[in-house]
Amino acid sequence: MTAITDMPDLPRAARRPQIGNPVLRWLRTNLFSSIPNGILTIVLLAVLAKGVIGFVQWGIANAVWLTPANDSSACKAVRGLGACWAIIPEKYRFILFGTYPFDEQWRPALAVLLFIALYFLSTRRALWRRELAFLWIGALALISVLMWGGVFGLSFVSQDRWGGLPVTLILATFGLAFGFPLGILVALGRRSKLPAIRSLSVLYVELIRGVPLVSLLFMASVMFPLFMPSGFNIDKLLRAQIAIILFAGAYLAEVIRGGLQAVPRGQYEAADALGLSYWRKHRLVVLPQAIRHVIPPLVNTFIAFFKDTSLVLIIGIFDLLTTAKTAIIDPAWQQFSVEVYIFVAAIYFVFCFAMSRYSRSLEARGR
């Protein structure tokens, strides 16, 4: 509790005379403003140095970067002393694309690039127009063609051979693409004056949010076949996708409800005065304002959701994390799972960090 007693924005720190060498002055105000602070800095520097030196020794100096194919003896020699990054070039195609036919892996790679291009375009505010929706539909169709094949001379690849990063991106993107409109409907339902619709919406949101996603996924993988007429069986990936959409819908509904509450009453009344119908009122007047209010929490929900798709590992769907976990079952490389997890963590981090930066920039612009 002592650290807080000298917050940077307290007036005293700001009024210190601005003299001397700027570097020294910066050090003085930011690292050595008082004796306890100086001691803290030195301790932290020592710990940091130890950590960084340790990591550099393990991760760079003693690391093995490349080995002959399928030979982990060089890695085993430095085990405990250095990292075995050689496992990444050895396994990266499996981690990224799973058991997708080796020669056809340019197709999921292209699909991933398409996804990234779509995300990038969608962040540009100038492009937030109707055309963007058509672009999405077109690109998603193209991605399905690439993944499935069977037309235009591409060989057919069934869904159970998909894996890795494209599966993660598909689960997240379709989860959001369908969860978002569902969330809007449920949020409107929760604020509706009609008691039956309101209570159904509340029931849906509270039931889904009250249980862990893991149990929803179990339900999708185990109970779904029970629910369906016999002989009717849908793919495991699609079942997980449905669970994820339902899950996303409930969480997004709560965020959007917050936005709806922030729209001033006058806006509703003005729309009513213009004689707009319920749906036109919400589509033209209320929802655009409501969603603009909650863009930062929406992006945060997207991030949480992107990470949560990794839970499909538990029901055995080959997303990025599952392929990583499977890649290290290979006895020759079993001991080097830390390196693989760091590699996959970096991929997740890049996506989530980009989203969080974007959310930050939106917030800054909104202010």
Place this chain on the structure above:
Amino acid sequence: MTSDDPRPPPRRSFFGALGPNELKGLFWQVLVVGIVVAVVVFLWSNTVTNLSARRITTGFAFLGREASMPIADSLLAYSPRDSYLWAFVVGVANTLRVAVIGIVLATILGTLIGISRLSANWLLSRLAAVYVETLRDIPLLLQLLFWYVLMQGLPAARAAWRPVEGVFLSNRGLILPAIPIGAAQLWVLGTAVLGFVAFLVVRRWLVTQQMRDGKPRPAWPFALGLIVVLPLAVSLLLGVSWTIEWPQLRGFNFVGGLTLAPEYFALLVALVTYTSAFIAEIVRSGIQSVPRGQWDAASALGLRRSFMLRQIILPQALRVIVPPMTSQYLNLTKNSSLAVAIGYQDVVSVANTTLNQTGQAIEVISLIMAVFLTISLGISFFMNWYNARIALAER
């Protein structure tokens, strides 16, 4: 609305009397409820057909049957001969063991990191920021697997790593010195809890007295007497021993002390570090929400720093902190279900095994839902009570 109006209201037909908006509302409700009912009936009839085709009897009778599943690490006594019901209770206890301790540790760690992010020390605040950003942007399941792999990579019991005397870290988990708690010790601890309750009553009475005549009455002598001296006296009277049991390496394993199994320890570490990153942000925003004028005013009054923080800043920050904190606690509890990925048997893991063994999908899933809804409601209830207590009393 008195009827001064001389004209009688125009007569309308039965449906006309509802007005166009009510009619539309009725139509939509009937439509939506009709669709939902139709879907539920469809799913229900399929399920009934499927269940009878697979010869699965519905109902909770299976709970009395022998579970014959091993539960390696449990708080309550359990053997595979016990019933499914007891296995389930053991699973719930395991979930609570992770959730409760996780919530306490994550709150402490998160608060420290949130405060560090506001520190005037540039290095400390940067490090805290890196901690928060990194942990928040990597899936919890990945972090959990990472910690579990690290735990497994630790040396064997013989070569256990010992950071402090009596503490061992090996691939058998974390072994700590412990005080064995028996019936006698429980009596003393019970006295301490009763003493604490009594102290709360006394303090409340002291405050009402002070409200009446304005004389400050110190509460600490009562605290000392009721919470420390009283249990100590009971302990001495009953002759309860409080010897610390030091773990020792015998052969290939440890004897004595408290063992945190690798699965439990990895789950706890992953949940605590991940949630602490979110709590840190909540604490930071809470403290930043207190206007600077409050700091200035408190300094101008010449208050001591600790008093100022405790009596002026924190009470105001807590109003911003408590509601989002509740959802973090709920998240941590729900996330403990990821235990299934590393084989720690929490309630979801036990339920999943039960489901695979018996095929009683509907009953098992409804039990999971009931357990989590109960826990969630419990946490929300407590936090709402706490929130109401600290809320700004506006007139």
